[in-house]
Amino acid sequence: xxTLTTTDLTAALQWRYATxxxxxxxKIPAATLEALISALHLSPSSFGLQPWKFFVIExxxxxxxxRLQSWNQPQVTDASHLIVLAAKETxxxxxxxxxxxxxxxxxxxxxxxxxxxxxxxTQFTGAMSIDDMQxxxxxxxxxALGQLMTSAAVMGVDSCPLExxxxxxxxxxxxLDGSGYRTLVACALGYRSEHDKYATAPKARFPLEKVVSxxx
Amino acid sequence: xxTLTTTDLTAALQWRYATxxxxxxxKIPAATLEALISALHLSPSSFGLQPWKFFVIExxxxxxxxRLQSWNQPQVTDASHLIVLAAKETxxxxxxxxxxxxxxxxxxxxxxxxxxxxxxxTQFTGAMSIDDMQxxxxxxxxxALGQLMTSAAVMGVDSCPLExxxxxxxxxxxxLDGSGYRTLVACALGYRSEHDKYATAPKARFPLEKVVSxxx
Numbered sequence: 433x434x435t436l437t438t439t440d441l442t443a444a445l446q447w448r449y450a451t452x453x454x455x456x457x458x459k460i461p462a463a464t465l466e467a468l469i470s471a472l473h474l475s476p477s478s479f480g481l482q483p484w485k486f487f488v489i490e491x492x493x494x495x496x497x498x499r500l501q502s503w504n505q506p507q508v509t510d511a512s513h514l515i516v517l518a519a520k521e522t523x524x525x526x527x528x529x530x531x532x533x534x535x536x537x538x539x540x541x542x543x544x545x546x547x548x549x550x551x552x553x554t555q556f557t558g559a560m561s562i563d564d565m566q567x568x569x570x571x572x573x574x575x576a577l578g579q580l581m582t583s584a585a586v587m588g589v590d591s592c593p594l595e596x597x598x599x600x601x602x603x604x605x606x607x608l609d610g611s612g613y614r615t616l617v618a619c620a621l622g623y624r625s626e627h628d629k630y631a632t633a634p635k636a637r638f639p640l641e642k643v644v645s646x647x648x
Numbered sequence: 649x650x651t652l653t654t655t656d657l658t659a660a661l662q663w664r665y666a667t668x669x670x671x672x673x674x675k676i677p678a679a680t681l682e683a684l685i686s687a688l689h690l691s692p693s694s695f696g697l698q699p700w701k702f703f704v705i706e707x708x709x710x711x712x713x714x715r716l717q718s719w720n721q722p723q724v725t726d727a728s729h730l731i732v733l734a735a736k737e738t739x740x741x742x743x744x745x746x747x748x749x750x751x752x753x754x755x756x757x758x759x760x761x762x763x764x765x766x767x768x769x770t771q772f773t774g775a776m777s778i779d780d781m782q783x784x785x786x787x788x789x790x791x792a793l794g795q796l797m798t799s800a801a802v803m804g805v806d807s808c809p810l811e812x813x814x815x816x817x818x819x820x821x822x823x824l825d826g827s828g829y830r831t832l833v834a835c836a837l838g839y840r841s842e843h844d845k846y847a848t849a850p851k852a853r854f855p856l857e858k859v860v861s862x863x864x
Contacts, residue, residue: 433804434659436803442683442686442690444649447649463654466654467654467655469860473856473859474853476794480853482854482859486859487863490862534853535852540850571787575797577790577791578793579661579794580794581794581795582802586657587652587653588649606863634755637690643701644685644701644703644704645703645704647703647704647705647706647710647822648707
């Protein structure tokens with residue numbers, strides 16, 4: 433497997449920033465987009481439940497509508513692609529069953545052998561309120577958001593996470609009402625404009641000692 | 649900047665799995681650990697507020713104690729390193745002030761120029777309940793978790809996210825009570841044991857169509 437050196441990884445993560453101005457003429461090549469979609473698809477989640485749905489919005493009419501529900505942020509329409517990340521509202525018994533089925537068929541495991549895992553997931557999720565479950569699912573979606581932005585950076589693709597959106601309006605525009613999924617956050621992907629003044633601003637982070645403690 | 653090809657990225661993310669059994673004799677080299685810590689430090693967060701704290705636990709006594717609070721999962725003690733990810737409980741006016749100061753000094757911007765941003769963050773966080781804030785901060789921590797696991801994978805380092813931990817017991821062991829931070833999740837990092845049967849199991853994910861919709 434070809435890996436990235438420590439220096440190259442850090443350089444890519446230093447290079448990454450919340451891109452404010454995208455070059456609207458630059459499109460993500462098909463193979464790169466496919467790798468980004470794979471990164472979402474392969475994201476880790478608790479118990480592997482994948483409590484999410486990802487919308488890759490290419491349609492420009494839709495993006496115009498979404499921009500109006502995003503404080504008019506130009507990234508929504510100018511970036512090559514817009515991803516909307518939605519979280520599942522609950523985890524139901526059929527959801528758990530679907531996952532166990534998927535696991536059994538992918539791994540060629542008799543389904544009976546997965547009964548203890550199914551029991552564990554059922555017990556764990558059963559102890560949660562609807563609100564806890566929604567929050568738990570939402571956190572999983574943010575793992576996918578992290579995996580997406582890091583994956584983009586190591587391939588030299590720019591990104592901008594967008595929390596400042598009207599999730600309820602996104603749900604309406606994307607017909608999510610009643611689907612069991614709710615919009616949580618969006619992420620614009622593409623290539624920075626050469627005029628984005630934020631591209632060259634020094635990256636600001638708290639001093640390392642404030643956020644990392646090594647306990648030897 | 650050296651980037652990863654689409655094929656190499658997908659291969660790395662396919663290679664990654666929730667490692668159940670680590671080779672306790674293999675340690676992450678210092679430069680690699682430093683790059684992983686940088687990945688945490690450089691993680692994106694909403695408004696850049698970095699509402700988190702990361703503990704890199706090398707101490708074996710502590711890890712023995714933490715393992716007892718983690719359903720006795722061997723990853724806690726056998727992996728090269730254990731990272732505990734904690735979320736800030738709130739975002740206070742002084743927190744926002746600290747961040748604006750950091751931004752101003754890093755970027756050489758007069759602090760008055762950042763007053764509109766400071767106002768926006770104050771308004772946004774001021775509209776949240778304590779519970780909303782804690783959930784919001786927790787989601788940010790999961791971006792860092794995603795960035796950490798993806799970064800590990802592209803460098804050929806194994807990881808296992810650990811949600812099945814007693815966060816309250818972790819808080820006690822790490823003396824977090826009263827610190828303003830709370831344990832949320834942990835992540836073991838190191839190298840898979842050659843005996844981990846999960847390493848060769850086919851990766852199970854729902855069919856792509858179930859989780860990704862391209863709207864052209």
